[in-house]
Amino acid sequence: MAVSAALSTGERLSVPGLRNTEVQRVRRLQRRLARAKPGSNRRARVRTAIGRIKARETDRRKDWVEQTSTALARRYDLIRVEDLKIKNMVRSARGTLTVPGTNVRAKAGLNPSIHAAGWGQLVTRLEQKAPGRVEKINPAYTSQICHACGHRAPENRESQAVFRCRACGHVDHADVNAAKNIRDIAVGRTVTARGALQPLGGAVNREPQPVLSSG
Ligand SMILES: [Zn+2]
Numbered sequence: 536m537a538v539s540a541a542l543s544t545g546e547r548l549s550v551p552g553l554r555n556t557e558v559q560r561v562r563r564l565q566r567r568l569a570r571a572k573p574g575s576n577r578r579a580r581v582r583t584a585i586g587r588i589k590a591r592e593t594d595r596r597k598d599w600v601e602q603t604s605t606a607l608a609r610r611y612d613l614i615r616v617e618d619l620k621i622k623n624m625v626r627s628a629r630g631t632l633t634v635p636g637t638n639v640r641a642k643a644g645l646n647p648s649i650h651a652a653g654w655g656q657l658v659t660r661l662e663q664k665a666p667g668r669v670e671k672i673n674p675a676y677t678s679q680i681c682h683a684c685g686h687r688a689p690e691n692r693e694s695q696a697v698f699r700c701r702a703c704g705h706v707d708h709a710d711v712n713a714a715k716n717i718r719d720i721a722v723g724r725t726v727t728a729r730g731a732l733q734p735l736g737g738a739v740n741r742e743p744q745p746v747l748s749s750g
Pocket of ligand 1: 686700702704720
């Protein structure tokens with residue numbers, strides 16, 4: 536599954552989407568829909584079937600947002616998230632995902648909006664569950680800087696997933712490398728999450744404090 540966000544601890548989070556079999560079924564249904572006569576019963580039935588699968592996807596994403604936001608709000612004092620504009624993210628995601636030779640491209644048509652929606656909802660819920668503890672930050676250059684040696688070059692970002700430093704050879708998951716850089720921007724023990732398509736966020740480790748009760 537595609538990575539939707541990475542924490543500077545190395546953990547990766549994925550917004551759950553549809554299973555491959557479900558994606559194939561939606562495609563089949565959409566072809567059937569295109570062939571169905573306007574106003575026909577058949578057309579209505581196919582529409583309903585598509586709607587059911589999409590609703591399943593929405594439910595999965597909501598569950599994921601609730602669970603993930605609760606866990607992060609409990610574990611960390613300060614949560615840093617990339618200041619992002621969802622629309623820009625979707626646009627750039629399309630550009631990024633047309634990297635040749637990978638099968639992310641096949642998913643690009645369906646998934647950028649899903650990732651964007653999942654990330655946007657996650658940030659919203661985090662702000663509600665950890666009021667005053669979510670900080671939006673500017674991620675400039677963090678995806679180009681080597682966390683090991685500090686060398687900054689656009690070529691370091693070898694692909695959507697791989698960071699390979701041209702100076703020292705350091706290799707890491709591209710989003711985890713960026714998350715670690717964001718972490719270092721912060722004072723103290725900071726953990727940063729970075730969304731795969733653009734967004735990133737982070738958190739400072741929580742000092743012993745009463746566990747947040749979350750809504
Ligand atoms: Zn390096």
